[in-house]
Amino acid sequence: MHEQVVINSIEFARNGETLSGSVAVEDLGRLRDLLFSGEGKLDYTLTGRRGGNGKLFLKCAAKGMLQLKCQRCLDVLPYPVSFESDLELIEGGQEATGAVNEEELTDAVKADPNMDVLALVEEEVLLGLPMAPMHAPEDCKADRNFGQAKLDEQHVFSALAALKTQDHRN
């Protein structure tokens, strides 16, 4: 288990606080499960901000390199992470209105007096990952096999088509 980093998100945003740190990728369990290896670390910065109408925001930024798994050849695929997301804090009592605040085009996150910072960073990283990461065709080890499988498939289809044509004739 990794060390927990906890903030009172409401106070943090209200006071315009900033928190920076880094976390080993290995320690982010949900993310780690999707990766080729847990090598590397992510640097993150969390910044609180008070917006108009008493709204509170957290800006979550992270940078680092992840070792994703190519979905075609299952080999390592280095993937640079670099993002900044602006999150509106939604008070616990309010009805959760889905993930997106339509007016300001920011995502929302539930205000929490004991917010797990690393879990938040992990969640934001997960949201930004490609669904099916793959090497560029020229870099992918499986590319030749993949092309061959396509050809075989076509072969089967044309064989089936030929059978159907024969049926028609009979």
Ligand SMILES: [Zn+2]
């Ligand atoms: Zn690949």
